[in-house]
Amino acid sequence: VQRMLVWEAMVMPRQKDDADSVRLSAIEEDILTALLGRELYGLELLGLMNPGRPKELSFGSLYPALNRLEKKGFIRWRWGDEQDESGGARRKYYQVTGLGANTLSQAQQYRISLAQRILGWFALGGI
Amino acid sequence: MNKKNTPEKTRQRTLAFVAVFVGFLGTSIFASINVFAAHQKNQDFSQLDAEEKFSRLPEYLLVDRKLLKDSDAIVRYSAAEALGKLRAKESIPQLTELLKDSATTVRCSAAKALGELRSKESIPQLTELLKDSNELVRFSVVEALGELRAKESIPQLTELLKDSSNLVRFLTKMVVEELRSEKKISRLLIKGLDYEKRNPIFLRSIDEISDKVDKFIKDHRSMDDYRRLENLRTLAESDAKKILPKLIIEFNKSNGIEQYKMLEALIILDGLNESQIREAMLKSIKELERFDKLSGSEEKSLIIGTSTKLYLKYNQKYKESKIKRPSLNQSRQIRDRQWILTGSASAISLLLLLLTLFCLRQVQRIGWNDHLTCYFPEEVVGELIALRRELTQANQSKLLIETKLLYEIFTLIWGFYIQINIDNLSLPSKDQRRR
Numbered sequence: 223v224q225r226m227l228v229w230e231a232m233v234m235p236r237q238k239d240d241a242d243s244v245r246l247s248a249i250e251e252d253i254l255t256a257l258l259g260r261e262l263y264g265l266e267l268l269g270l271m272n273p274g275r276p277k278e279l280s281f282g283s284l285y286p287a288l289n290r291l292e293k294k295g296f297i298r299w300r301w302g303d304e305q306d307e308s309g310g311a312r313r314k315y316y317q318v319t320g321l322g323a324n325t326l327s328q329a330q331q332y333r334i335s336l337a338q339r340i341l342g343w344f345a346l347g348g349i
Numbered sequence: 350m351n352k353k354n355t356p357e358k359t360r361q362r363t364l365a366f367v368a369v370f371v372g373f374l375g376t377s378i379f380a381s382i383n384v385f386a387a388h389q390k391n392q393d394f395s396q397l398d399a400e401e402k403f404s405r406l407p408e409y410l411l412v413d414r415k416l417l418k419d420s421d422a423i424v425r426y427s428a429a430e431a432l433g434k435l436r437a438k439e440s441i442p443q444l445t446e447l448l449k450d451s452a453t454t455v456r457c458s459a460a461k462a463l464g465e466l467r468s469k470e471s472i473p474q475l476t477e478l479l480k481d482s483n484e485l486v487r488f489s490v491v492e493a494l495g496e497l498r499a500k501e502s503i504p505q506l507t508e509l510l511k512d513s514s515n516l517v518r519f520l521t522k523m524v525v526e527e528l529r530s531e532k533k534i535s536r537l538l539i540k541g542l543d544y545e546k547r548n549p550i551f552l553r554s555i556d557e558i559s560d561k562v563d564k565f566i567k568d569h570r571s572m573d574d575y576r577r578l579e580n581l582r583t584l585a586e587s588d589a590k591k592i593l594p595k596l597i598i599e600f601n602k603s604n605g606i607e608q609y610k611m612l613e614a615l616i617i618l619d620g621l622n623e624s625q626i627r628e629a630m631l632k633s634i635k636e637l638e639r640f641d642k643l644s645g646s647e648e649k650s651l652i653i654g655t656s657t658k659l660y661l662k663y664n665q666k667y668k669e670s671k672i673k674r675p676s677l678n679q680s681r682q683i684r685d686r687q688w689i690l691t692g693s694a695s696a697i698s699l700l701l702l703l704l705t706l707f708c709l710r711q712v713q714r715i716g717w718n719d720h721l722t723c724y725f726p727e728e729v730v731g732e733l734i735a736l737r738r739e740l741t742q743a744n745q746s747k748l749l750i751e752t753k754l755l756y757e758i759f760t761l762i763w764g765f766y767i768q769i770n771i772d773n774l775s776l777p778s779k780d781q782r783r784r
Contacts, residue, residue, distance in 0.1 A: 264732040265739070281732060282760020286768040293776040302731075307738065311718070311731035 246329050249279070249287045254296060254318055254326040263302060263313040264288075288316065296322030365708035372701030379694035383687060399634040400627075406660045407437035414640060416653065417443045422452035427650040429455060431657040433462025445471045448478055456481065457489040464493025476502045484514035491517065495524035503528055593620040609651040616658045623666055630659045725761060733757060 246254070256262065256270045264284060272278050291297045302313040318326070402409050410416050416428035417440065429447055432440040444466070447459035460478060463471045476499070478490045491509065494502050506528075509521040597620060600611040612629055615621050621629065633656040636643070643649055721730045733754065740750045 264728065265735050280760045281729065281757050282762075282764040285729065285761065286764045286772055289769050290772055290776060293773070307735055311722070311727050311734060313731040313735070314728040 246325060247287070247290075249283065250291055250296075251326065251329060253284075253287055253291060254322055257297060257316055257318045258323065258326065259318075261315045261317050263315050267316070291322065295319060296325060362708075365705050368701055368705045368708060372698050372705070375701070376694055376698040379690065379697070383690040383694065386686065386690065399631045402637075403630050403634050403656075403660065403663075406656060407432060407435040408439070409637070410435075410653070411437060411440050411443070414637060417447060421646050421649065422450075422455055423646040423650045424653070425450065426452070426454040426458045427653040429458040429462045431653050433458070433465035434657050435660065436466060438466055438468075441466060441468045441471065444468075445474055448474050453483040453486055456483070456486045460486065460489040460493045464496035467497065469497060469499075472497055472499045472502060475499070476505050479505050479509060484512075484517055487512065487514070487517045488520055491520050491524050495520075495527060498528065500528055593618055596620065606645070606648050606651060609648070609655050613651070613655055613658060616655070616662050619662075621662075626659060626663050626666065630656065630663060633659060721758075725765060729761060729765075 252271055253267065256267055262270065264281065268279055268281070268284060288297065292299070296319060297316050298319050299314040299316045302315050402413075410428055410431060416424055417432070419425050419428065425447065429444055432444065441463065444459045444462050445468075447455055448463075448471075450456050450459065456478065460475060463475060472494070475490050475493055475497075479487060479494075479502070481487055481490070487509065491506065494506065503525060506521055506525050509517060510525070512518050512521065593615075596611060596615060596618070600608060600615060603611055616626075633652060636652045637656065640649065640652070643652075718730055718734050721733060725733075736757070737750060737754060740753065745753075
């Protein structure tokens with residue numbers, strides 16, 4: 223309940239401003255889930271997300287999604303230090319922001335409550 | 350990159366530059382040869398087949414056969430007449446020269462043709478010719494000036510109202526009136542008077558119906574001249590069509606000059622179908638080809654006249670049937686040759702370019718990751734290089750690695766240049782978010 227209150231205080235006013243930017247697509251939700259509590263770069267993200275995924279992700283779809291998340295303020299990034307592995311080019315390490323984590327948990331909670339409601343509906347239908 | 354200039358590299362660089370230079374030189378030489386050859390071939394009729402020659406008949410008569418410069422006056426006369434009917438504007442300079450020809454008939458037909466070609470620039474020369482000693486020449490010139498609507502020659506024309514010849518006086522009066530009042534009737538009247546009288550067979554067919562014609566004229570005395578003539582013409586044509594079957598049988602039996610006269614009558618009466626016209630026109634081209642070997646002037650003149658009429662009829666049929674006529678400005682063979690030349694020139698230059706690139710490969714080696722930095726942000730290049738390294742370490746086949754990377758690069762091009770830009774339209778910018 224406390225987390226919900228905090229979330230409402232943080233996100234709700236924004237949501238009124240631009241409701242579109244708070245909406246999460248499936249791939250965005252997956253990325254946020256993968257990044258939760260971790261700091262990863264693109265290839266690692268793909269390595270984490272692709273196993274068992276019906277349609278494999280490529281950089282071409284990962285980067286636009288990262289761009290959207292970044293613009294909405296759900297993730298942030300920093301430049302990586304090591305350069306020898308990537309042939310002189312630096313890499314970006316992505317992290318979830320507080321806003322991102324909250325939005326994700328809100329979306330997940332909604333899904334759980336939806337499932338519960340559906341189950342209840344089935345139970346009612348069963349009688 | 351190693352920027353040291355070893356002798357080997359200098360040699361290769363020189364080789365590359367020589368290749369580029371030779372490539373440029375070769376291509377430009379090929380191109381100019383091509384253009385020159387095309388121009389030459391366009392004027393050369395010897396390589397065309399009969400149909401193509403026929404499709405360019407005005408040019409063929411003028412440029413290849415040089416009929417306006419023929420030694421035979423009758424040929425010059427028929428050619429000038431034909432070029433006027435064919436609306437061959439390119440013959441205007443030569444026709445203007447023919448106004449000074451020694452033969453009166455040639456002067457006549459040249460003046461008439463210039464009138465038909467609407468050649469305003471030859472009005473001064475024509476006006477000069479009004480003082481010609483021959484009445485037929487004066488008649489034709491007056492007619493041409495009327496056709497050209499040469500108002501500037503009205504003073505000279507008015508002098509001709511006192512001409513010794515009845516015919517010239519009559520026509521001049523009509524033309525001057527027409528030029529002053531801008532009416533068009535008189536010229537149509539002349540056309541009606543001039544109606545294809547040269548063909549004896551056609552005249553014979555008219556004779557057969559002359560009784561009817563006389564009766565018709567008696568019945569229609571009240572009508573004005575022009576309308577009566579037009580109606581007469583239609584009547585003559587419709588009745589003459591009845592003798593067509595007979596004429597076709599005669600035509601198939603006949604040969605030589607007689608056949609040409611029959612053919613002319615058939616063309617006028619529109620008694621030929623398209624394949625017959627085609628056959629006749631191929632035959633007339635064959636005759637034109639061996640023109641120098643023909644002896645009779647009348648035969649030559651008939652051939653020119655017939656082919657002109659065939660050409661006009663053929664074009665008219667094409668127009669009526671609305672079939673798209675094959676493009677005939679350029680001959681098929683010339684086109685083929687041009688394609689071969691252009692094709693070989695471009696193939697050679699492409700080969701030279703590849704050779705150059707092959708040579709330059711050794712001189713300036715740029716890694717593929719340096720190429721990538723031109724198109725993608727740094728972090729993406731880093732990831733791609735890392736991916737490649739990962740795949741190489743996993744002992745994947747080289748083909749697989751390259752395919753995978755190529756796929757990634759293509760999807761990234763889409764993602765970075767199109768999708769992200771579209772997304773950004775609906776996304777808040779950084780400043781807005783921090784507000």
